[in-house]
Amino acid sequence: MPGLADEKYISFTTFKKDGTAKPLPTWVVGLDDGTLGFWTSSASWKAKRLANNPNVVLQPSDARGKLKAGTTPVTGTAVVVTGAALDEITAKVKAKYGFMTKITKLLNTLGHIGKGKFPYGDRGVKITLDA
Numbered sequence: 001m002p003g004l005a006d007e008k009y010i011s012f013t014t015f016k017k018d019g020t021a022k023p024l025p026t027w028v029v030g031l032d033d034g035t036l037g038f039w040t041s042s043a044s045w046k047a048k049r050l051a052n053n054p055n056v057v058l059q060p061s062d063a064r065g066k067l068k069a070g071t072t073p074v075t076g077t078a079v080v081v082t083g084a085a086l087d088e089i090t091a092k093v094k095a096k097y098g099f100m101t102k103i104t105k106l107l108n109t110l111g112h113i114g115k116g117k118f119p120y121g122d123r124g125v126k127i128t129l130d131a
Contacts (some may be wrong), residue, residue, distance in 0.1 A: 002060065003031030004015065004028065004030060004060070004074065004129075005028060005036055005127075006030075007048045007060045008027070008063075009025045009027065009028070009060070009061050009062055009063050009065075009097065010025070010026060010027075010028045010058050010059060010060055010061055011023045011024070011025055011058065011059045011060075011061035011065050011067055012024055012025070012028075012038070012046065012058055012059075012125075013057040013058070013059075013073075014045075014046050014049040014050055014053070014056055015049060015053045015055060015073045016049060017052055017053075021057070022046075022049065023057075023065055024046060024065060025061050025062070025063055025064060025065035026038050026040075027093060027096070027097055028058075028091070029089065029092040029093055029096050030124065031088060031089065031092065032088065035043075035126050035128050035129075036043055036058070036076075036126075036127040036129070037081075037085075037088070037089040037092070037093075037124055037125060037126050038089065038124070038125055039070060039086070039089055039090060039093055039121040039122075039123065039124050039125070040080075040121070040123050040124075040125055041108075041119045041120060041121070041122060041123065042049065042080075042119055042120060042122050042123045044052075044122065044123075046125070047080050047123055047125070049078070050078055050079065050080055053090045054077040054078055054079060055075065055076075055077060056075070056076050056077065056078045056127060057074070057075055057076075057129065058073065058074050058075075059071050059072070059074065060074040070085040074129055074130070076127050076128055076130050076131070077128050077129075077130075078126065078127045078129070079125070080123050080124070080125055081096055081123065081124040081125070081126050082123060082124070084121075085124055085126055086100050086122075086123065086124035087131065088124075089123070089124035089125075089126070090121065091099070093121075096114060100108050102112075104120075105120050105121070107115065109128045
Protein backbone atom coordinates (compact mmCIF):
# COMPACT_ATOMS: atom_id res chain seq x y z
CA MET A 1 0.00 0.00 0.00
CA PRO A 2 1.65 3.25 -1.07
CA GLY A 3 2.06 5.64 1.82
CA LEU A 4 1.58 3.11 4.63
CA ALA A 5 4.92 4.19 6.11
CA ASP A 6 3.62 7.77 6.18
CA GLU A 7 0.71 6.87 8.45
CA LYS A 8 0.93 7.97 12.08
CA TYR A 9 -0.72 4.76 13.29
CA ILE A 10 -1.54 1.40 11.80
CA SER A 11 -3.63 -1.46 13.04
CA PHE A 12 -1.13 -4.32 13.31
CA THR A 13 -2.84 -7.71 13.48
CA THR A 14 -1.07 -10.83 14.71
CA PHE A 15 -2.64 -14.25 15.22
CA LYS A 16 -2.93 -16.48 18.27
CA LYS A 17 -2.10 -20.18 18.03
CA ASP A 18 -5.79 -20.94 17.51
CA GLY A 19 -5.95 -18.47 14.60
CA THR A 20 -7.76 -15.69 16.47
CA ALA A 21 -6.81 -12.26 15.09
CA LYS A 22 -5.41 -9.78 17.62
CA PRO A 23 -5.25 -6.24 16.16
CA LEU A 24 -3.36 -3.52 18.03
CA PRO A 25 -2.61 0.06 17.00
CA THR A 26 1.06 0.91 16.66
CA TRP A 27 3.41 3.47 15.20
CA VAL A 28 5.08 2.64 11.90
CA VAL A 29 8.17 3.77 10.01
CA GLY A 30 9.55 3.04 6.58
CA LEU A 31 12.95 1.34 6.56
CA ASP A 32 15.79 1.79 4.08
CA ASP A 33 15.25 -1.60 2.45
CA GLY A 34 11.58 -0.89 1.64
CA THR A 35 10.16 -2.77 4.62
CA LEU A 36 8.19 -1.28 7.51
CA GLY A 37 9.03 -1.36 11.19
CA PHE A 38 8.21 -0.37 14.73
CA TRP A 39 9.57 -1.10 18.17
CA THR A 40 8.01 -3.21 20.90
CA SER A 41 8.88 -5.02 24.09
CA SER A 42 10.37 -8.49 24.18
CA ALA A 43 7.68 -9.20 26.79
CA SER A 44 4.78 -8.05 24.58
CA TRP A 45 2.12 -10.43 23.34
CA LYS A 46 2.70 -9.33 19.75
CA ALA A 47 6.36 -10.37 19.97
CA LYS A 48 5.34 -13.71 21.47
CA ARG A 49 2.66 -14.32 18.81
CA LEU A 50 5.10 -13.50 16.00
CA ALA A 51 7.39 -16.26 17.25
CA ASN A 52 4.58 -18.72 16.44
CA ASN A 53 3.11 -17.12 13.33
CA PRO A 54 4.83 -14.42 11.23
CA ASN A 55 1.70 -13.60 9.18
CA VAL A 56 0.30 -10.13 9.82
CA VAL A 57 -2.35 -7.75 8.52
CA LEU A 58 -1.85 -3.98 8.47
CA GLN A 59 -4.27 -1.15 7.88
CA PRO A 60 -4.20 2.58 8.61
CA SER A 61 -5.92 3.41 11.90
CA ASP A 62 -6.15 5.99 14.63
CA ALA A 63 -4.36 5.77 17.99
CA ARG A 64 -7.15 3.57 19.38
CA GLY A 65 -7.04 1.12 16.47
CA LYS A 66 -10.18 2.35 14.69
CA LEU A 67 -9.58 1.60 11.01
CA LYS A 68 -9.47 4.57 8.64
CA ALA A 69 -12.44 4.66 6.31
CA GLY A 70 -11.67 3.93 2.69
CA THR A 71 -8.50 1.96 3.42
CA THR A 72 -7.79 -1.65 2.58
CA PRO A 73 -5.96 -4.22 4.71
CA VAL A 74 -2.55 -5.37 3.51
CA THR A 75 -0.92 -8.69 4.40
CA GLY A 76 2.71 -9.41 5.09
CA THR A 77 5.16 -11.26 7.26
CA ALA A 78 6.92 -9.89 10.30
CA VAL A 79 9.98 -10.85 12.28
CA VAL A 80 11.24 -9.63 15.65
CA VAL A 81 14.73 -8.13 15.34
CA THR A 82 17.61 -6.83 17.47
CA GLY A 83 21.06 -5.42 16.71
CA ALA A 84 21.55 -3.16 13.68
CA ALA A 85 17.96 -3.69 12.48
CA LEU A 86 16.62 -2.52 15.86
CA ASP A 87 19.03 0.43 15.80
CA GLU A 88 17.61 1.56 12.44
CA ILE A 89 14.03 1.21 13.67
CA THR A 90 14.82 3.07 16.91
CA ALA A 91 16.45 5.98 15.06
CA LYS A 92 13.56 6.28 12.61
CA VAL A 93 10.87 6.03 15.32
CA LYS A 94 12.58 8.76 17.37
CA ALA A 95 12.94 10.95 14.27
CA LYS A 96 9.28 10.53 13.27
CA TYR A 97 7.58 10.61 16.69
CA GLY A 98 10.02 12.81 18.63
CA PHE A 99 9.03 13.76 22.16
CA MET A 100 6.11 11.29 22.14
CA THR A 101 8.68 8.49 22.51
CA LYS A 102 9.71 9.89 25.89
CA ILE A 103 6.10 10.26 27.02
CA THR A 104 5.18 6.71 26.03
CA LYS A 105 8.28 5.35 27.81
CA LEU A 106 7.23 7.17 30.99
CA LEU A 107 3.66 5.87 30.68
CA ASN A 108 4.99 2.34 30.11
CA THR A 109 7.14 2.59 33.25
CA LEU A 110 4.28 3.94 35.36
CA GLY A 111 1.82 1.38 34.01
CA HIS A 112 4.05 -1.52 35.02
CA ILE A 113 4.91 -0.42 38.56
CA GLY A 114 4.58 -3.43 40.84
CA LYS A 115 4.11 -5.82 37.90
CA GLY A 116 7.74 -6.70 37.29
CA LYS A 117 10.11 -5.64 34.55
CA PHE A 118 8.57 -4.87 31.16
CA PRO A 119 11.27 -3.63 28.77
CA TYR A 120 10.41 -0.68 26.54
CA GLY A 121 11.39 -0.76 22.88
CA ASP A 122 14.03 -3.46 23.28
CA ARG A 123 12.93 -5.30 20.13
CA GLY A 124 12.08 -4.21 16.63
CA VAL A 125 9.46 -5.65 14.34
CA LYS A 126 10.37 -5.67 10.65
CA ILE A 127 7.50 -6.18 8.21
CA THR A 128 7.72 -7.28 4.60
CA LEU A 129 4.49 -6.65 2.70
CA ASP A 130 3.11 -9.28 0.35
CA ALA A 131 3.27 -8.39 -3.35
